[in-house]
Each structure stands twice: as structure tokens, then as C-alpha cells.
Amino acid sequence: MATITAPIFLLLHLLLLLSLRPFLPIATATATTTTTTATTSSGPQSPYLSPTTLFQNYQNMRTNFMIFIYNPSKSFTFQNPAASLFYSSLLKSPFLTQDPNEAHLFFVRFSPDMSKRSLARLVRDLRINHPYWNRTLGADHFFVSPAGIDYSSDRNVLELKKNSVQISVFPVTSGNFIPHKDITLPPLNPSALVISAAPENASTTTFLGYLKWDGKTELNLVEELKKDGDFLIATERESLYHVGNVKNSKFCLLFYSGDVAWMVEAMALGCVPVVIVDRPIQDLPLMDVLRWSDLGLLVAARGGAKRLKEVLNDVSEEKYSGMRGMASAASKHLVWNEEPQPLDAFHMVIYQLWLRRHTIRYARREY
Template identity: 55%
Template sequence: MSTFIYFLCLSLLTSVSKSMIDSTSLYLSPTILFPDYQNMLISFKIYIYTPPNALSFSSPTESNFFTCLQNSPFVTQNPEEAHLYFVPFSSNLSTRSVARFIRDLRMEFPYWNRTLGADHFYVSCAGLGYESDRNLVELKKNSVQISCFPTTEGRFVPHKDITFPPHAQGNRTAKYLGFVRYNEVKESNLVNELRKDSDFLIESEPSNGMTLVGRLGSSVFCLFEYGADVSGIGEALRFGCVPVMVMDRPMQDLPLMDVIGWQKIAIFVGSRGGVKEVKRVLDRTCKDDECAGRRRLGVVASQHFVWNHMPQPYDSFHMVMYQLWLRRHAIRYARREFV
């Protein structure tokens, strides 16, 4: 994206912010978000290290993010003025090769050793596990990991790491209580139970977009089982279908957790109580007026779940960048010797 186009978009931010300010209850800190976001656009600088090999990513989200980053004004060729440093490596790169890459950065540049990697970030959709190698320990413990949602258990550090918003592809009459778009090979017990309840529509992914829009528009709730396909969250929000996140443990890796109040746009329920418990929670937590409020805020939130080829204000790319901006004040760990 050219600098001219970028700052043309920047000039539109005032009008965009005014339209969003009416729904500020969606955001955790609206009085901070909007001015801080604009400050980020002007000030934020990132230095990209040269990757060890030609990059290859396992998901379109990773690839799209890297392309947008490369073409953005955030990138600087002067590492001395950078707030954060991006460590690029392919999704299929072995842990040994990643460790070697970090070792080379440590020897060639002074920036890693200043913070032991705390002002660095990397992209890994699957997330990195814990290894014994010094370089991998520092990368996992200190650097910001951007991964895909939902994350693999044990490969996400709350309050440090962040997740990409899923790559998402008015008046309404609700025909179904809940819609579940299920395309996993192995169905869960809850999905099998929901299939027998006429209040819920259970099917594999519709063959065309208009069918999906019709399903979303005719359902009060859209159920997403944690660990299954969650790519439709953005679309559900956009078309007024309240997301219901089904999981049996606290959710600490939701996209944009630093920015939006998920409790205001989604409902959380466990799976162990079956359909009866799901219905009880939905009836208790989402009366008519409350559901209308969730849908209204959900439509506002949906703009943050859009991945554009040419980034637009407040879209997924910029909201990921904003979360990185919030983490730019790196913790400088004391040096220690590794045996």
C-alpha cells in the first residue's frame, strides 16, 4: 500500500471513529483505544529480519498478515528506531532450524540480547511448544507469539501471546434457536445430541454464500465448539447471529481480548450438561432486549474480523498491529548464563 493511500485512509479515521463511538460499550477502554490507535498509525515502527529461507506459511491468515506487514508504513529499514522486531520463519521449519536462526540473530545483531527477545514477535499458527534449547526457551518465554484461534493446548501464554481473528469469508426473523456449521470429520457428542433437537439446525458447511447468509440470518445463536471450525465467527457477528462458545475451561486465547469485551457480544457455555444445559444458559443470559444489544455490538465488532488485501482502518490486520503496539514496552530481563 502506497504512503499516499495509507494516509488517505488515515484521514478517514475521524469519521470512522465517530461512527464507532456510538457503540463504545463494546470496547474495554474506548477513551484510550481511538487516540492510541491513531498514535500507532503515525509512530509504530517494526524491523523485519531477513528470513533464513523463502517463507512458506500453513494458513492464508499467516500469509496475508506477512504480506500486509511488508507493504505497510510500519516497517522500517533502520533497526535503531524500531519498537519491535519481527522474526520470520516458515511454518514447516524444524525447531532445530528455528533455534539456529535465533542464535544467528543473537550473534549478528545487538537487539535480541538487550531484552532476551522480549521486544520480538513471530507468527506460528500452530504455536511453539517448550524446548530445552536456550534460543527456543527465550523465544517461547519472552517473545510475542501470534497464532491462530483456537490455539493448541500448552502453546499459548495468556497476556503475552495474541491470536489472529479468524479468516472470515438489519431486520431479521429468527427461524432457529441455534445454527451449527459443522465440518469436522469426527462429530462430538454434543453435536449428535443437538441434531435431534428441532430448535437447532446442524449441517456441514453450505455450498454457497447465500445459503450461509440465510442460515445466519434465521438463527438467534451460532454455536462454535472450541477446537472445531471457528472461522465463521466474524460472519456470525456481521449477520446478527450471537456467537455461543462451547468449551469446558476458561477461554484465554480469544482474538482481540485486549480490545473488545467478549462477554458483551458472545455467550459462553460448557458442553457437559448437554442440550438441556445449553438451552438453559441461552434462555437465562439472552432475553429479547439483551440479545438485540449483543447483536448490535456484534455488528460493530465484525469489522475487526475482516482481512483485506489492502488493509483498511480497524480491520483484522490493524487490530493485530494495535495489540502488538500495546506490547511494545518490552520487559528487559536480567542476563543469565546457560550451561
């Protein structure tokens, strides 16, 4: 056998690599392209996935978006504050139309405690009495369910669940959430409504992490954190100095299954949010708008206090400064107002609905 010299061997090796390129995983190539585009278009200090697209589309939405609301079978109220404020704001908004033929989306409103049987009957009536549901099998419809609805064997409820846009309240701990289709409302924290001052200098912080604890979630982890002087733990009864505690801390710890309502307040005050959860989550508010990976951290509880502290200490001062600034800027879009203001939580949720207005219109079928 002839001996292959080094230059020829390198050339053959290069040709082999080039021949294999078409067989590289598509997901890997796509992910790389997406990340590069986001970084380039948004800039290192932007909290948005794509600011140019956002603000251009937002103006189009303000001018053109139309929503038709079906009349409910009976009056009802939402007990959840964020869902209630979204609902009341929508009813008073300029996005409503009385002409269903000019609507982009259709709002199916029903009580959160409606039974599965009643919900199935509601969708069946829409199918029979209105022509709009069958055009898309409900894909251009949306509904509000604070905790989300689960799957059902009934065809009508199943179409509502799989095709229509569900609006829930973050976090949807039940798991009744379909990423890239469903939307979550930022939780309403009354104290966050009045926050407008810029965050103070980060150099004044005293604690690495602050947790406003409900007294029961992740007890073992909290007991470990209490033994470390770098962390400040306050129960609900001890939160008299809550705002001061937030300002004096670099990171604000939030349990995904606990009280996350003060997350927006923390971000506005310059405290970087750290969501403690043992699984990936995809229901963060404004997922279509904000670069959450650069605004905060997700840390598993199972690693204990030691691992949590390692993760927080590994964040460089330069990276932390950027996260802090972007979190503060992003918080303005997560605040609810009694009277909606431009680019606030209400309008950004409507914007996410606007992004979902393009649907596949299936052929009409008879049932």
C-alpha cells in the same frame, strides 16, 4: 461477665469488619475495580474495553509505530490464509523501518515447519550477530507461528517462547499460547470479506441456534441437538443456504476445536456467537480490545443439549439485543482485507503489538 447491649455489640462488630479490610484478597478487590471501570468507561452498548484509550492510542500507533524485520535465512510462505495475509500486509505496510535503532519491535520471521534445531540456531545467530536480542532477552521481538510453538529444553527456543510475542491463528487448540503476551489472528473467512449490510431484525429469527457442522466434532451433542426443533444443524454439504441459516438464527454455535472461521460472518449478520468448549479459553482475537464477555457466550459441551438450551434461553431479550448489536459492531475489526483498511483485522493486530512495545530492558550480559 457483663452483658453487652445490642448497640454496643453492633458497634464492636462494625469495628471488627473495618479492621479486617486490609486483609481482603487483593485479586478480589482488583477485579471489582477493573469491572466497574470497564462498565463505566465503555458504556453498556460498547464492544470495547476502553474506547477512549483505543482510538487515542490507535492514532498514535498509525503515526509512530516502527518495526524492523530480520532477513530470513531462506524464503518461505505461510499456508494458513490469515497468517499469509497478515504477513503480506505487513511487508507492504508503512510500519516498517530499515533502521533498527528507531524500531519499537523486531520481527523474527521463519517457516512454520522449521525444526527445533534450526529455530534454536536462528535465535542463537540473532544473539551473536545483532545487539538487539540481548537487550531484552527477546522481549521486544515477535514471530508468527499459526499453531504456536511449544516449550523446549534449548535455551534459545525457550527464550523465544517465553519472552517474545507469538502471533498465532485462533483457535490455538494445541495450548501453545501464553495469555497477555501472545496474540491470535482472527480466522479468515472469504465470505466475511464482502459483508457490509446491517443485520436484519432479530424478531425474524426462526431458530434458537444454528450449527454448521463438520460431521465429526462432538457427535453425541450434535445428535441430541438434531432431535430439538429449536436448533438447525447443517453439514458442510448442506450449507448452500448458510447465510440464510445464520440470519434466521439467534445464536450461532461454534465448536472451539472445529470450524470457527465463520464466526466473524455470523457476528456481522447479527447472530450471537456461542463457543462450545469444556475449558476456559484466553486466546480469542483482540482480547486487549474487545469485551468478549458481552459479545458472545462460552458453553461447556459436557452439559449436553439440555444445558446448552437452558443457557441460551436464560439470556433476556434486552441482553440479547445488546450482545447482537455489539457483536455486529465488533465484527468490523475482525475482517481481513486484501488491501488493509483502517481499524480492520490487520491494523487491530498491529495495534496489539503496539500495546506490547514497552518492555523491560535487561542489563547486557556476556554468554
